[in-house]
Amino acid sequence: MLVLGILWAQGKSRDQLCTRVDVVIVNVDSTTFVTPQGVKEELNRMGLRTQGELMSKINSSEIERKLAMSEYLENVEVYKSRDGQLLIKARQLVPVLRVFQGDSSYYINAAGKTMAATANYHADVPVVKGRFSKQYPATRLIPLIKYVEGDSLLHALVDMYMVADSNNVFIVPNISGHVVNLGTVDNFEAKLAKLKLFYTKVMPAKGWQTYDTISLKWNHQVVATRRVKAQKVDLGFSWEDDEPLPDINNLDGGVTTTPQQTKPAEATQQQEKPAEQPAEKKAATKPAAKPAEKKPAEKKAPPKQAEAKPKQANNTTQQTKTTPPTKKK
Numbered sequence: 362m363l364v365l366g367i368l369w370a371q372g373k374s375r376d377q378l379c380t381r382v383d384v385v386i387v388n389v390d391s392t393t394f395v396t397p398q399g400v401k402e403e404l405n406r407m408g409l410r411t412q413g414e415l416m417s418k419i420n421s422s423e424i425e426r427k428l429a430m431s432e433y434l435e436n437v438e439v440y441k442s443r444d445g446q447l448l449i450k451a452r453q454l455v456p457v458l459r460v461f462q463g464d465s466s467y468y469i470n471a472a473g474k475t476m477a478a479t480a481n482y483h484a485d486v487p488v489v490k491g492r493f494s495k496q497y498p499a500t501r502l503i504p505l506i507k508y509v510e511g512d513s514l515l516h517a518l519v520d521m522y523m524v525a526d527s528n529n530v531f532i533v534p535n536i537s538g539h540v541v542n543l544g545t546v547d548n549f550e551a552k553l554a555k556l557k558l559f560y561t562k563v564m565p566a567k568g569w570q571t572y573d574t575i576s577l578k579w580n581h582q583v584v585a586t587r588r589v590k591a592q593k594v595d596l597g598f599s600w601e602d603d604e605p606l607p608d609i610n611n612l613d614g615g616v617t618t619t620p621q622q623t624k625p626a627e628a629t630q631q632q633e634k635p636a637e638q639p640a641e642k643k644a645a646t647k648p649a650a651k652p653a654e655k656k657p658a659e660k661k662a663p664p665k666q667a668e669a670k671p672k673q674a675n676n677t678t679q680q681t682k683t684t685p686p687t688k689k690k
Contacts, residue, residue, distance in 0.1 A: 380445040387452045394482040395453040473500040491524030544578035552577040
């Protein structure tokens with residue numbers, strides 16, 4: 362009877378259809394981006410039939426493997442019940458850092474799995490910028506980042522990370538004006554201990570704007586590079602762009618420049634030279650204007666003399682009768 366009961370139960374289970382599919386997201390919080398409906402849609406997209414299918418034909422291991430390939434899920438567990446129910450427990454990806462590489466951006470979880478960053482989801486995690494490859498992936502920074510996140514002082518200090526190459530990993534602190542060069546990520550615990558000592562002993566005495574780079578590359582020492590020039594403050598405009606202010610002492614209504622806009626003597630001499638050239642041209646044109654005034658006078662003179670000659674002739678004729686010597690004149 363016992364054997365017959367087992368065989369009957371097995372036969373019934375083979376004929377049992379899947380009547381219900383339940384999906385549970387294990388790590389549901391305020392940053393949830395995976396939904397039960399989304400998991401079911403992913404099953405249909407992958408061609409994995411569940412509801413309405415014979416329970417004996419549903420491969421739990423295959424469902425777990427294929428769903429785990431999704432970039433949004435870390436792991437999946439599937440359970441079948443004898444009453445035709447299928448339970449899927451899924452854990453959504455938990456990013457530990459965000460990588461900016463060129464024009465792309467993606468998240469990485471603790472295991473190194475990547476997920477493309479989208480506008481629909483944002484996680485408040487440390488930011489890393491740089492160039493990475495298969496030889497030097499971004500996951501190399503995960504132990505360093507976990508250590509920093511576990512230290513309250515360092516967590517409040519670090520703003521982001523920058524990777525120039527495998528030998529130059531930089532920390533950009535919240536304190537503006539300098540960066541910290543760790544060198545490689547090897548032995549980062551001792552390097553960060555030196556950094557905290559430098560911040561508590563040296564920086565308050567020397568000033569927070571004294572150095573532009575703090576290098577922790579070498580053992581048992583901290584090398585700080587002094588700032589060559591003071592930081593420039595960008596006002597967003599230039600005083601030279603302002604229009605000259607009017608001079609209230611100038612009665613002619615002229616405009617004078619402010620002392621900030623005065624130019625060197627050489628610049629003023631260069632501006633005065635073009636003003637002298639027009640003056641010389643005017644002086645050169647004056648002599649040409651004078652002959653132009655004399656020519657009309659000379660042309661008009663002969664008619665006057667011609668009119669005067671007959672009168673003189675009449676006079677002379679009269680004078681010759683009386684006074685001959687005037688004719689000689």
